[in-house]
Amino acid sequence: MTGDESTGQDHDVVISGASLAGSAAAILLARRGVRVALLERRSDPSAYKVLCTHSLTANARPVLDELGLVPALEEAGAVRNEARWYTRWGWIEPGAAPGPALPYGFNVRRSTLDPMIRARAAQTDGVDLLLGHQVTGLIREGGRAVGVRASTPQGEREFRARLVVGADGKDSAVAKHAGVPARLHENxxxxxxxxxxxxxxxxxxxxxxxxxxxxxxxxxxxxxxxxxxxxxxxxxxxxxxxxxxxxxxxxxxxxxxxxxxxxxxxxxxxxxxLDYPLADRAPTAPGLAFIGDAALTSDPLWGVGCGWALESAQWLAQAVAPAAAGRGDLDRALAAYARTHRRRMRGHQYLAADFAKARPFNPLERLMFSAAARDGALARHMHMFGSRLIGPPRFLNPVAVAKASAVNLRHRGERSGGSPG
Missing domain, CATH: 3.30.9.100 (D-Amino Acid Oxidase; Chain A, domain 2)
Structure with a gap:
């Protein structure tokens, strides 16, 4: 659905931002029976984010499947994001290693992707896509958010809802109005x-x-x-x-x-x-949730932002949909979303923030990257981590570390025995 008018009282959830995270959340919530007002400050339905790696890592594939976007992406020419990585020990080439087909996502320009997912949201029953609507403040009652004020083509208006979602980027206006600061990590x-x-x-x-x-x-x-x-x-x-x-x-x-x-x-x-610090903030507050870059912005060199935007939208919809529709405890549902977000993201963000210090590999990274350049199974293991299909504990599990050590010891032994390797 599209529209430019609303009573301001006809929605369960109001989402600020109709880019990847906001549009995905709107679709997934509406399919679960939630009435959504999707506010987008830009008036052009074809607007898109220019500065991006244009990468949907493989962790986003289940969300793309649920959204039904994979056939449209393939028809648009999206490229499966297989990869190889250069290191001083040689190339890490997961796709060249023997084994079953590796999971994949897509590389696709935001000029293709953003209008596609926004149009899908507009066509979803239960979603009102409201273009040219910019959040200018929050409505609060009893210490919690119960809606937003927005500048619209018809003037200043209010939109009341059980839940307000900030999907409006790393400089989130919703977070600013809510007084929810971001923790910054220097890049x-x-x-x-x-x-x-x-x-x-x-x-x-x-x-x-x-x-x-x-x-x-x-x-x-x-x-x-x-x-x-x-x-x-x-x-x-x-x-x-x-x-x-x-x-x-x-x-x-x-x-x-x-x-x-x-x-x-x-x-x-x-x-x-020139200056792009990593940022993360509490993913929830009373009556509020943050998704996509509004919740966590990582180092762009990893190309993970789009995938995490879609994943966080799915986590939110799964956690809060019944409560947002008035069939449960919203605070408990928000707490469940916050736990999932922290569990799935905290370790990745910690490692990304540490690597953003522009340093050489540390000893553990040297171990894993050098072994992955020498061993196909470890290259595939690296693919699973780089695609954010596994987190740091599984990537650095004792078996993988022991295998990497054995690979490097064997390589050292081959070199000492006169092998050119």
């Missing part, structure tokens, strides 16, 4: 992105370079477009900015098995992110 890398047409990559799959401490990646997307990013240590920023395009090009040319950008067509500006 001591910067990033520049550019899009290229006609850029071949070996195997047609994504590439990531761990250069310690610098990073780079190239992700193929729909429409024959590849996003290339360079993510250096901030110490290099002053020199880099003296000649932005020259520095970007030189950085990419110097990569091992460098993408041939000189023979490709650059179809975008070189876009920079």
């Amino acid at each position: 001591t890398r910067f990033a520049y992105f550019a899009h290229f047409r006609g850029l071949p990559l070996p195997g047609g799959i994504a590439h990531t370079w761990f250069l310690e401490p610098d990073m780079a990646y190239a992700f193929p997307n729909d429409g024959g477009i590849t996003v290339v990013a360079v993510v250096p240590d901030k110490k290099r920023l002053p020199d880099f900015r003296k000649d932005l395009e020259g520095s970007f090009t030189a950085f990419v040319r110097a990569l091992p098995e460098a993408p041939p950008i000189d023979s490709a067509e650059r179809v975008s500006k070189v876009i920079g992110v």
Whole structure:
């Protein structure tokens, strides 16, 4: 459904932000019998996020399946996000290792994805998509949020609901009005992105370079477009900015098995992110929930934000739908969502924040990455972690660590025995 009018009292949930997290949450809640007002500050239904890795990691696949978006993504040309990762020990190549097919998500431009999921929300019974509606304040009663005030094409209006959801990004207006601060973690890398047409990559799959401490990646997307990013240590920023395009090009040319950008067509500006701290906040407050980047913003170099946006929308819908529709204890449901969010995200965010310090690999990372470059089973294990299908405890479980140690000891023994490996 779409609309530009509402009594302000006809909804169970009001969501601020109709990008990935907000649109997904609206669909999933409405399918569970919840009446949703989905407010989007932008008036254009085709609006999309420009600065993004355009990656839906494999952890998002169950959400995409539930939303019914996979056929539409494949028809639009979304690229399965297989990947290989360069390290100083060689390439980690999960797809080349023997075994069953690996789980996958998709690389797809936000200009394709955002309008697609927003249109799906607009077509869902129980969802009122209200474009050009920007939240300007919260309505509170008894110490809890019971709705929002919004600037709309018809003027200032109120929308009352049992639950208010902030899906409005890392600088969430809902969080600001609610007084829910974010905890910030410094990111001591910067990033520049550019899009290229006609850029071949070996195997047609994504590439990531761990250069310690610098990073780079190239992700193929729909429409024959590849996003290339360079993510250096901030110490290099002053020199880099003296000649932005020259520095970007030189950085990419110097990569091992460098993408041939000189023979490709650059179809975008070189876009920079100079200061992008990681941020996380409490995922709930009385009458409030946060999803997507409003709850947790990680380091963009990992390409996990889109997948986590969809996952957090699903966790919220699963936890609160009955209570949001008036059939249960909403505070208890919100507490369940908060527990799931913390359990699933805390370990990943801790490791990402530590790696964002632009440091070389620590001893445990050296162990796992070097072994994964030498052993197919550990490369597949790395894929499961990089795709966020397993968390840090499973990635670093005693069996995996012992296997990595054995692989590296065997490799050292081969070298001492005269082998060229």
